Amino acid sequence: MTGKEEAAALAQAADAQKQALMGTVPEEEKSGETAENAPFEKGAAAGTSEAGDAPPAADEEPAALSDAAVLAHTASLWQYHPVPTDEPDAAPEYMKEERRLGTADFIASRVRGKKHKHDGTNCDDWFAAAETGGIAIVAVSDGAGSKRFSRVGARAASEAAVGAIYEQLRTLDAAGAEQRTAFALPTDDAAFVEACAKLSAALHEGVLAARRAVLAAFYERCGRAAYTKLLGRDIALSDFAATLLVTVVVPVPECAELLILSCQVGDGMTCAVNTHAPCGSAVKLMGKPDSGDFSGETDFLTSEAMTDVSNLQRRTLVTRGAYDLVLTMTDGVADDYFNAQELHRLYLDLMLNGVLPNVQDNEMFTRDDIEFLRSLPQPEAVPWVNDKETRVALHSAEHLCRALGTTQEALWQRAHVLSLAVADTSLKDVASRAERLKIWLDNYLTRGSFDDRTLALLSWGDAGHA
Template sequence: PEFMNGCGVFADIIQQSVIAAYDAVQNAFEERKSRYEYLEFLKRDMNVRDFSATLLLMITVPVNDEQFVISCQIGDGMIAAVSSFMPCSEAVKLLGEADGGAFAGETDFLTSESMKRRETLMGRTRIARRKISDILIMTDGVADDYYPNASQLSRLYTDLQLNNIIPVRDNPDKKADNDIISRIPEPVSYPWVNDNNIEIAINYSSEIAQSCGISTEDLWQNSAVINAAREKLRKADNISGEKQLKTWLDRKKLSADNLSGEEKLKIWLDNYVERGSFDDRTLVVCSLSGNRG
């Protein structure tokens, strides 16, 4: 009973937050709709749909050795919980759903009037309690590149590991196989979006798995291969432009030798290539370091 009561309390908090966000957007529209500078810029009357926005909310609370997670998703994108210590097929739990609006291909955003109704928000609220190592929250620019999400977000997580963005959980049960490791391909390099004179090296789990003759599920479990690929990436960075990158970053008072996880994530998001990928990419990784197994 106490747990169910707690679920109700947190569900109320997260749903009230959505309603407050809806009201804030409506107030912003009302405050701006008659202002000349906006009318001049748009060359038309302002519409509330001009304020359409995705809203992804998540609360996580530790409960003994597990995490209690409650989420609510408005619009597209995805929220997912990852248990990196579990088998690949069981490791990802989706905590959101990018559903459509009244018509095919339409998305309900925060500006939809239905977002102020509790019955609508109840259907968008997800609750989970399990051992979790990481929470991933992303816009559709990332979620669409790893679709279908239920099976492909484990590939996203592996890509983050392979590109030195998040730590690798060592798997002592999986012994290093030198034959497989010898087949790891070189990282793929692309001109950096901020400076075409600088090459950014990127690892792809699908290409590594194919070259090594293993499945992406096997790669998920094989920390030896992941670590070897990470080392290749570090060497490729040294060859393909780390000094140039450091020069650029130093102007921003950063050091390429000590990039934060956020900086590495930003560079990766800006530069990885997926066929048909074109949308804005935003990804938040919430690592629960004490729960990596």
């Protein structure tokens, strides 16, 4: 962590403390939310953690605070205020989905960030997905945090992108026998290149449709009193600014591979994972966050540059390989798992908390596997932002590595048994993996992380790509 990042985290803690001293959340504002996380225990946690200790004294020297101490301090100070009901286009606190897309399991969740909960403002993220002929289409979008109605742009963009690509693929008969044959050819074969070009064109049409949908959402609201009153001015197109990450995944059973195409506008991250590959070489990044004219500035769909197909082509990556997991996330998650090495850790965290498929019933465990499971420490438990009396116990690969004196690589080699560790967490009685993902996104702690979080995944598990 840089000095600037540490200073920002401490400043956030001080600001939260100041606001906490000014008042508490009325009980009526909490009503109805605890039921969303019923498996959690009140009072005593399912596990123990330094993050649950008393906050440091007010006069403690800030420079002496460790990451764990800062997290303990801020976890107790964040307040919860419900989604405002007096604004148009209110976004729900949570969003989740779990279903089959062709031969893949689709699992996705979106949670309102701690900063939005603290301020009583709306979540800005959205996601959408569809399938045609076994081809999966996934989009996630993050509205610009400084723009009051960016959540409207995020929803319009992700839903329009998926719908447009779906219709394009049906029109192209992308799942037809001829195209399927081409997808399995060597990657330098002219027919394979032509088939990929058609998929790319459909992908780009989806992005263009997303931009048109954002413009339409803006035009529909121009001159409406509810919007001008809230802003104190007429709305502008920039008020609907949003990022967009769109991914198309084609199973290629002839070579037991996935053909993946991804286009990215703005920040966030998409990656493909071969969970059977060695740690360190299992993750393939499918794009990178881009910026505008100045450092730290993000490009959005509302930019005129997004009407240029050649620009979209530069933002598109294509790969084919023996992958069995595809992850797409907004920056609220991507900033916490910011490179290929950290994305290995993300996979381990998802396994440890039972989000990814469990081991098969006929899995054989060695004596070393059993001893490893017995050696795992109790999961860390922290107060839930929505209700401080509720504590949530979750595993993290980082905590395991520290406690066991081991490495991510060593955990990766034990990945086939990690899903059993969920039995020690607050998620043990949660059957739905999308619900587990939602709870995990809502509660994992990373210093300086308080944005909305969205993660959508396609998992083939042991089912293969047939």
